[in-house]
Amino acid sequence: MFESVRVIGMGRAGSTIAGRLRERGLEVGTGKDTIADADLVILAVPDSAIKEVAQAVPIGPWVAHVSGATSLSALDPHQRRFSVHPLQTLSRDRGPEQLDGAWGAVTAGSPAAHDRATWLAATLGLEPFDLADADKPLYHAGAAMASNFLVTLYRTAAGLLETSHAPPEALVPLMRRTIENGFALTGPIARGDWSTVEAHLHALRERAPEVEPLYRALAEATRP
Amino acid sequence: MFESVRVIGMGRAGSTIAGRLRERGLEVGTGKDTIADADLVILAVPDSAIKEVAQAVPIGPWVAHVSGATSLSALDPHQRRFSVHPLQTLSRDRGPEQLDGAWGAVTAGSPAAHDRATWLAATLGLEPFDLADADKPLYHAGAAMASNFLVTLYRTAAGLLETSHAPPEALVPLMRRTIENGFALTGPIARGDWSTVEAHLHALRERAPEVEPLYRALAEATRP
Numbered sequence: 401m402f403e404s405v406r407v408i409g410m411g412r413a414g415s416t417i418a419g420r421l422r423e424r425g426l427e428v429g430t431g432k433d434t435i436a437d438a439d440l441v442i443l444a445v446p447d448s449a450i451k452e453v454a455q456a457v458p459i460g461p462w463v464a465h466v467s468g469a470t471s472l473s474a475l476d477p478h479q480r481r482f483s484v485h486p487l488q489t490l491s492r493d494r495g496p497e498q499l500d501g502a503w504g505a506v507t508a509g510s511p512a513a514h515d516r517a518t519w520l521a522a523t524l525g526l527e528p529f530d531l532a533d534a535d536k537p538l539y540h541a542g543a544a545m546a547s548n549f550l551v552t553l554y555r556t557a558a559g560l561l562e563t564s565h566a567p568p569e570a571l572v573p574l575m576r577r578t579i580e581n582g583f584a585l586t587g588p589i590a591r592g593d594w595s596t597v598e599a600h601l602h603a604l605r606e607r608a609p610e611v612e613p614l615y616r617a618l619a620e621a622t623r624p
Numbered sequence: 625m626f627e628s629v630r631v632i633g634m635g636r637a638g639s640t641i642a643g644r645l646r647e648r649g650l651e652v653g654t655g656k657d658t659i660a661d662a663d664l665v666i667l668a669v670p671d672s673a674i675k676e677v678a679q680a681v682p683i684g685p686w687v688a689h690v691s692g693a694t695s696l697s698a699l700d701p702h703q704r705r706f707s708v709h710p711l712q713t714l715s716r717d718r719g720p721e722q723l724d725g726a727w728g729a730v731t732a733g734s735p736a737a738h739d740r741a742t743w744l745a746a747t748l749g750l751e752p753f754d755l756a757d758a759d760k761p762l763y764h765a766g767a768a769m770a771s772n773f774l775v776t777l778y779r780t781a782a783g784l785l786e787t788s789h790a791p792p793e794a795l796v797p798l799m800r801r802t803i804e805n806g807f808a809l810t811g812p813i814a815r816g817d818w819s820t821v822e823a824h825l826h827a828l829r830e831r832a833p834e835v836e837p838l839y840r841a842l843a844e845a846t847r848p
Binding site: 446447505529530541543551559581589620 | 726754759760769773775797814823825835
């Protein structure tokens with residue numbers, strides 16, 4: 401489908417994508433070692449920079465971005481365009497293998513673009529699924545809740561364990577198993593044990609009042 | 625330390641604990657097949673029932689409960705008493721092996737009780753840690769946030785993906801990796817990309833307004 405790819409932006413996403421495409425045998429140009437005549441240009445730049453960088457790319461090759469929230473229109477004036485969003489949190493401490501097992505949101509405005517986007521997602525090692533351009537912001541809000549706010553949940557809960565002189569890392573097997581058990585709800589709210597919920601709120605008010613509003617918002621969203 | 629144990633309450637916790645103690649070669653009595661002269665009685669009943677059930681147990685054997693939020697005083701009038709809280713979400717579809725790798729909160733009012741509580745936690749396969757009686761409600765609020773509200777986070781995010789016609793199960797590799805990566809924060813808030821956060825809020829207001837308050841509370845708690 402594509403044989404030579406230029407990747408612009410060497411942050412977490414760009415370097416992971418470039419590494420994976422090289423593993424797959426493609427000619428990949430990045431930074432100073434760029435390719436003038438690449439047949440695909442991938443913009444792995446911050447969302448707010450996509451529009452400006454796209455305008456600076458000469459018309460001709462296919463152009464793609466990898467943002468989950470950004471419309472294809474940010475790639476104007478290019479019409480041979482698509483986006484693939486790797487639905488994964490990327491670490492500089494890992495290599496291209498961190499894409500394995502993750503899903504990839506494919507957005508395209510034509511059958512030709514869809515074929516190419518699906519090819520790129522699969523070549524990266526992602527499980528492709530279709531995402532309409534207009535659905536991207538809501539989809540990305542869900543992705544951010546699942547990953548970024550999971551961090552917030554852990555940090556907040558870990559702070560409560562620290563204040564209780566209990567080891568925060570004890571939460572990790574609990575959280576892993578919650579996922580492994582298919583997110584089955586257990587605990588006081590599942591049991592309808594409101595006196596324990598009241599005991600939590602009382603303890604929070606006394607010893608961690610900054611956490612109380614978040615606890616209440618989450619408890620409210622958890623009630624059946 | 626103990627050779628015969630009576631377990632009262634055959635819910636998730638009681639049946640898992642009884643199964644594990646049998647695996648370890650102890651004589652375990654449950655339900656009708658109970659032991660009159662057990663040297664340890666474990667109350668695995670709902671938190672609100674512990675006090676009443678404890679009062680009905682004749683004075684003599686050691687008595688323990690397995691609640692994370694409940695004080696030892698609920699075991700009155702017994703003085704040979706302690707608690708061990710398995711910090712794990714338990715499923716009826718799993719056996720005693722689900723205790724492996726989890727931590728166990730040990731609460732005891734005397735050195736003799738502490739020895740016995742630590743022995744029970746280790747015999748169950750838990751990694752024991754000490755938890756003061758007065759710290760239990762705050763500790764348990766943290767445990768409930770980490771597990772129960774993780775379910776809420778997934779369900780809410782999955783709903784947003786469904787509304788976006790994206791597969792909710794695509795969130796699972798993302799959430800697993802967020803834990804594996806040590807809860808490192810990535811995404812728009814980590815990047816200071818507030819226009820993407822605004823795009824999320826705009827999409828939520830239009831298509832999932834019931835989620836907006838929770839998103840705002842979590843975003844507020846995530847800001848550096």
